[in-house]
Amino acid sequence: MMEAKLLTQHYDKPQYKTLKGYLELDGYQMLKKALKMRPQEIIDEVKASGLRGRGGAGFPTGVKWGFLPNNGEPRYLLCNADEGEPGTFKDRLMMERAPHQLIEGMIISAFAVQSAKSYIYVRGEYNQSYDTLEKAIREAYEAGYLGKNILGSGFDHDLDIYRGAGAYICGEETGMISSLEGLKGQPKLKPPFPAIQGYLRKPTIVNNVETLAAVIPILRDGAAGYRKYGTEKSAGTKLFSVSGDVVKPGTYEVPLGYPLMDLINKECGGLRPGRRLKAVIPGGSSAPVLTAAECERATMDYENLAELKSMLGSGAVIVIDDSKCMVDLLHVILHFYHHESCGQCTPCREGTGWLEKISKGIIYGTAKLQDLDLLERVAENMKGRTICALSDAAALPTISFVQKFRDEFEYFIREGRSKVRGKIYAQMHH
Amino acid sequence: MFKLSADGLAKVKSELERYESKYSAIIPALYIAQKENKGWVSPQVVEHLSDIMDIPASRIDEVLKFYTMFNQRPVGKHHIQVCCNVSCAMKEARELTDYICSKLQVKEGDVTADGHFTVTRVECLGSCDTAPVAQIGDRYYENLSTDVVDQLLKELK
Ligand SMILES: Cc1cc2nc3c(=O)[nH]c(=O)nc-3n(C[C@H](O)[C@H](O)[C@H](O)COP(=O)(O)O)c2cc1C
Ligand code: SF4
Ligand code: FES
Numbered sequence: 105m106m107e108a109k110l111l112t113q114h115y116d117k118p119q120y121k122t123l124k125g126y127l128e129l130d131g132y133q134m135l136k137k138a139l140k141m142r143p144q145e146i147i148d149e150v151k152a153s154g155l156r157g158r159g160g161a162g163f164p165t166g167v168k169w170g171f172l173p174n175n176g177e178p179r180y181l182l183c184n185a186d187e188g189e190p191g192t193f194k195d196r197l198m199m200e201r202a203p204h205q206l207i208e209g210m211i212i213s214a215f216a217v218q219s220a221k222s223y224i225y226v227r228g229e230y231n232q233s234y235d236t237l238e239k240a241i242r243e244a245y246e247a248g249y250l251g252k253n254i255l256g257s258g259f260d261h262d263l264d265i266y267r268g269a270g271a272y273i274c275g276e277e278t279g280m281i282s283s284l285e286g287l288k289g290q291p292k293l294k295p296p297f298p299a300i301q302g303y304l305r306k307p308t309i310v311n312n313v314e315t316l317a318a319v320i321p322i323l324r325d326g327a328a329g330y331r332k333y334g335t336e337k338s339a340g341t342k343l344f345s346v347s348g349d350v351v352k353p354g355t356y357e358v359p360l361g362y363p364l365m366d367l368i369n370k371e372c373g374g375l376r377p378g379r380r381l382k383a384v385i386p387g388g389s390s391a392p393v394l395t396a397a398e399c400e401r402a403t404m405d406y407e408n409l410a411e412l413k414s415m416l417g418s419g420a421v422i423v424i425d426d427s428k429c430m431v432d433l434l435h436v437i438l439h440f441y442h443h444e445s446c447g448q449c450t451p452c453r454e455g456t457g458w459l460e461k462i463s464k465g466i467i468y469g470t471a472k473l474q475d476l477d478l479l480e481r482v483a484e485n486m487k488g489r490t491i492c493a494l495s496d497a498a499a500l501p502t503i504s505f506v507q508k509f510r511d512e513f514e515y516f517i518r519e520g521r522s523k524v525r526g527k528i529y530a531q532m533h534h
Numbered sequence: 535m536f537k538l539s540a541d542g543l544a545k546v547k548s549e550l551e552r553y554e555s556k557y558s559a560i561i562p563a564l565y566i567a568q569k570e571n572k573g574w575v576s577p578q579v580v581e582h583l584s585d586i587m588d589i590p591a592s593r594i595d596e597v598l599k600f601y602t603m604f605n606q607r608p609v610g611k612h613h614i615q616v617c618c619n620v621s622c623a624m625k626e627a628r629e630l631t632d633y634i635c636s637k638l639q640v641k642e643g644d645v646t647a648d649g650h651f652t653v654t655r656v657e658c659l660g661s662c663d664t665a666p667v668a669q670i671g672d673r674y675y676e677n678l679s680t681d682v683v684d685q686l687l688k689e690l691k
Pocket of ligand 3: 191621659665667
């Protein structure tokens, strides 16, 4: 198979973090190229490349850029570096190992959408990412890649960095905008979409870290070159953060369409000796879980995972072997979404609380078999009725866990302990 | 009464200048003040910030309560935040949290008698490949085990 490291080829070189090292490895060459193009040409190239947003929803990036109105208002570019979806840690790797790659991608993107001001919204816990980026931004200013009249092109751009403070919902684009505006990070009703009315009510593009950096190989190889990787509907490469029960967890870049079992066995060294694969959550904790049999058929692209009624999401692959209890894991997930619901919409606020409570009842041995139907019913009623997708993010794993691993749930309710671990969880660390 | 140091005050003022809306400076200001107030934000801190920033205390309070990285009660000198989300839970992070609490003889969220430690659980820290993970101060501690924790607690004191 052809080498598919379009973003990560230099990640193991420590000098790649510094401007000097980045330049030695051809850094900022694509910015030079971009500044000689017309902005619309860049947008067209990104459109033609088929690049889809790497933050979770997978919306075509060039198409989103094309939604900006031509009304002469100032435009903002926001880089979503909130990375809160459990299982996801790919953006952190880029920020810590290749900060200039993100900055270069952002300047090119800002030029393409003609924005004079951008922000990187970094999640609060990522101190190291913040410090590394801050230093790199300073270097970029000093070298004339940021500020007024960048490289003599006449294009001005300022880039600042903002530190979040520990709220998953600030990863949702309108929640992030609220947060940056100094409010609680509560999502706003869409439409209007941020491209029309975003930060400070001005046209705003919100893109994930990996999305913005992907613009660099697209300019280098052209849309056709980029499309050599991936599939028709899922072009290019993708960073996958793999965690859980594999020998070598970590972040791996592979072309979209890569078989899930190859990712697990070839890149991640497979499972520990003697263990069997039970399940995989393929796209962050909000993605419906796949059974081992489904994993055999799964390829890591938007369309195949949708066919399997799951999703690629943020590219967080959580591998679960036969030593883990699915009831326990669902409870952990539901605790998270309940904790992170911002509370604006009744189905989400009440629903996530209800789901967590029922799953806790199972763990504590107070649930009845009918509660499984209740779990599914509550979850069904939470879908698609709220301001943002957090409600669905709690509902989808619930439905898939209960449907696909019903025997484990029924056993737990009947026997008051885990079918897998034999444990009685009540009173224990929950 | 809490008062920012001259340096802290200067930092808050510069944050106020930095953004197009001064409300954007609330989060940065809370970080600055929390650091100067032994790791937590008291009602006095909010009052003080409200005076300096000319923003109603209730607006600052809203932000304070929404974000989990601001502590609304005292914490130990070292705040041990153990991730107990999926990937960490799969690597016994919850058992490890219980271990740390029993070793320090403290309940989750409380401060140890000597004022050195607070232990809390947090959600995914974005380091799931090195689970189980904890954040202590500005740093991540990865691939934790009871042995590593024993060593760490000795060093931190
Ligand atoms: C609850 C919730 C949390 C989200 N968290 C993130 C996140 O941490 N990082 C991210 O890039 N996108 C996140 N998103 C998706 C963003 O709303 C948005 O679609 C994305 O940043 C757009 O960038 P992209 O087109 O480059 O993917 C989240 C969405 C929801 C509903
Ligand atoms: S769905 Fe949940 S998180 Fe999203 S806006 Fe509504 S209450 Fe808030
Ligand atoms: S689950 Fe613990 S760091 Fe992600």
